[in-house]
Structures are given as structure tokens and as C-alpha cells.
Amino acid sequence: MSNQPSTNKAVPGSTSQMESTKANLVAALPGIELTWSVFCDQDRVVFPAGSLLKVLKACKSAGFDQLTDLTAVDLLEYGNAADRFEIVYCLLNVDSGLRLIAKTHLSEPDLTIPSATQVWFGADWLEREVYDMYGIIFDGHPNFKRLLLPQEFQSFPLRKDYPVKGRGERHNFPVVTRAES
């Protein structure tokens, strides 16, 4: 048991440390269009979906050793967004406490992007949940199937075109009797 004193207090937002990490990332990813922005002291970067694995691997090399969260947003009703889906990777450097939110965009019909499980294995369930809720397919995932909903479920409920009250799935769910099972 060790009670360690306060060290390495990280200041969120664009600090000099973040600036140098940014410079490293830009240098490691030549020819890839990265759009940086800051909101509420948070650094964000938007990158093209085609270079997803390159960007994530470069992020990991730049020190972001934890994938804190992976989620998606359906932009169907969001102002005049150009793309349908936004995939959000919240990254963290555990030692320095730096955070980076990396985003990419996807549109129908091709909703396939490479899986991040080969970069951080913690992406496993997070990607399955995003598939479950939005129908985005993560190529190269070791055990790709729905996480929360039944495997035979047809829709993707967090999409904006799915009604809040559902489409009667619960009401019409097949009841298996003891004799049939």
C-alpha cells in the first residue's frame, strides 16, 4: 500500500505539452488532413475515416496509451451536417493526464471502418456497443456481434430515425414456452 503525494498535476487544454504532442502528431502523419479545435479547454482533432488506423497508431505512439471512451453520434437532425455519423475516440495519456478527442465522419452506404482493437484492446466492447446502437461495422474486430441487445434484433436504436418508444419489438418478442425449448 502506498499513499503517493500529489505529482504531475495536469492542466487541461492547450498547454505547451499538448502543443508539442500536436506537433509530433502532425509530423508523424504527413499528407493527412487534420483539423484541430479547442472548446472548453479540450483539444479535438478531426481526421478522414480512410486514415483511421494510421492516426490512432500515431496517437498511441504520441503517448495516448488509454482509450477512455469510444462512441458515435448520429448527425441526421444536427443542423446541416455533411455526414451522417461521427465516431468519437476519447484518448488519454495516463502519465501526463493529457486528453485528446479524435473524431471522424462516416456516411451511408459504407458504414465500415477498421477496428481499434489492435491498438487498444479495450476498444472491444466499446466497438460492439457502437455497432449495437448505430450499426457501424468495425472491420477486423475479433468477436464482432451485438453487445447489449438480442442478436436477432433488427434495428439500431440510437439512430435518430428510430422512435423513442421503439417499433414494438418488446411487444412482439417471441415467447418461448417450456415445451418448445
Next chain:
Amino acid sequence: MPLELIEDPSLGSDKREGLWTLNFGPQHPATHTTLRLVLQLDGEMVIDAEPDIGFLHSGFEKLGEVLDFNQYVTIVDRMNYISPLANEIAWHHSVEKLLGIELTPRCKYIRTIFAELMRIHDHLLCTGTCVLDLGGATAFMYAFNEREAIYEICERASGQRFHTSYTRVGGLLYDVTDDWVEMVKKYCKNFPKAFRDFEGLVMKNRIFVERTRDVGVLSKEDAIAGGATGPVARASGVVRDLRRDEPYLAYDELDFDVCASQGGDCYARFQVRMMEMLESIKIIEQAIEKLPSGPIYAAGTGKETIPDKREVYRSIEGLIHHFEGIMPNRQMASPKDSVYAATESPNGELGYYIVGDGSFRAYRARTRPPSLLHFSLFARMMRGCMLSDVVAVLGSINIIAAELDR
């Protein structure tokens, strides 16, 4: 058969014939709620564990897109129902970050006290039931006795014991009273004695120690890459605590230590939780001493916060103010942007990723549940353990199915 041999990929399926499959849950006393495990066993040794979750999925995140920032607090309450107020604080922490609201000092301190009470609340349940699952019913009763006192503190402040729904955007439902302060002080005074009794029953209990030490080991590398946070990560040597590393509320004005251990096993996780309870008491004592007076609602344009009930019922201005804060077409507009903010909940990093679309409700309200990430590491922790260790590991990572499935 030794574990390395079974894991050899060149091994044909006929060699795996000796393995048998065991269904664990969804209704089993040690799962506490509903979750299911499919275990692959070689005799009594666990070769693989595949969790099957989703039994409690209730579409909380979809509801977050329908309810406004104040209404949704009743839903986040029900995620980790072991420490409801910690969820509320995390949710409104993110909302306030999105809306750019700075809390008043009194509100910050009251929320800090509640956040720490919830940490004790959660850790008492986790440690108590962990011992219960391993056969120690007495210690469980000691832990639950202390939890009862925290329910009473919650009830005095909010009127509710369990699902308090106590925080509001930029403030709190009610201000606390002097007798609440006395209750908290009394709790801090009484807790160490009860804690010593509890600790004495468990920490040196040979059966407990032998059933948890070197069981369910999670390495530091796995903890980082797998997204483990909170006590689970700290027990594996990842010394990271958002209260210290990204101070929010009043934590930067208070003195406390971050508890960590190197073991990575069930015993280390148990130990970290036990130590954290004493640290929480230290924080509460300081915060209650420093508790500032003043308003609990942040001053601003007025629309984002709901006025005090006395003003609403006794003045026309207050009533108009209340109306403006409640009616969907008159509420404050949120920025058209997104924010991720996290707090150190008892179980780990509880974050919310909120996308604002210009209304007073979230376009997308993503919860980052610590239980989900921890449970995804379960199979790694279980490999090579015995069947009877399943309950020890499940208890030590404190899976709350309502938060897991949302």
C-alpha cells in the same frame, strides 16, 4: 491439462473435448443483479469466461436525448444505484462544463461532501458483499449498518433516501440545514470505530485473505490498455485519480492522498477501497469545517438555473424566472458543440460526452460507464483461476448491471 497447452492455437478441437461449459447467472446470488457468464472449464479451472450482458438495457441514452438537462438527472440516478448522487454530480458536471456555468463555493462544497459520502456508500456495499459472497455474513451486516446512516443523511438533504435527484444545473434542489451539518459531523465521528470493527473482521481473516490474494490478477499494462480506472486501476499500480489530476468541485482546496497498491489482485482492490473510505472521511471533515455560506445557485443570465422555491411562490419575478427555466421554448440555449467531462466516481472514471444542439437538452448524452470497461477485462482476470474464484473476482470489480447495460 495445463493452461498453456489449452491456449495453444495449433491444438485441434478434439483436444478441447475435456473442457466443459458452465452457465453462470443471469440469476445467481453473486451476480447481485442480472448478468450472465458462460464459463469454459477444465475440471475446476476457468479456461475462458464469456460475459453475456444486456439484461437490464433500458435505453437510458435514448432518453437522454428526449429529457432536458434537469429532467435527465432522475435517469442517471438509476445507472449506478449504489451511489446515485455520484452519477448526478458527474452528469451536471458535464452539463455545466458545456454551458460554461461556474458553481458557487457553497454548492461546490456540498457536492464534494456528497461525492465523498457516496464513495463510502459504494465502497461499503462493494466490500461488504464481496465478503458475503465469500462466506462472511457478519462483516456484511457491519457495512450495511453504516450505509443506513448515509441514507438518512441523503434523506435529510433531499427528501429521498435512494434516488435523490438532488443536483440541478448550476446548483442543488435545496440548501442543506444546520442539523444536516451536525448529522455529517456525527457520521465522521462514528465511522472510524465502525470501520475498525469491519476491518478487523475481514482484513486479517485467513479464509478471506487466502481466497482473494493472487486471485484475478490484472497487470498494470492490461489495466491501462483495457481502459480500467478508479480503484481497479489503482490496485494494479496506475496512480491516477481525477480528484487530484483534474481537480473539479472543491478538491483542489482539500488535502487528501491517493490510495494505490501494486498487487493487482482481488485483495489489492479490496485494500484500495478500504483505504479510500478513510480518505473520504478526511475530505468530508475538512469540507464540513470549511463549508462556506452563501447562495447555492450560480449567478448568471438566470435562465439556466431554477430559482429558490420561496422566491417562486412569493414573488412574481421568481415565478417568471421559474417559468423561463422550465418551458422548453424559453429555456437557455446550449452551445452547438460537444464536450467530454469526467469525475472520479467510486467505481472509476464516470464521464459524459454531451453534444449540444442549441436547446436545453442533449442531442447526444453518452455515458462512459466504468463498469462496462471493467467487466470487459473480466475474462483476462479469470484465466487460470478456479471456479470458486468467480465470485471473488466479480465482487472485487463491483459490477453494477444497471450502469453496465444502461
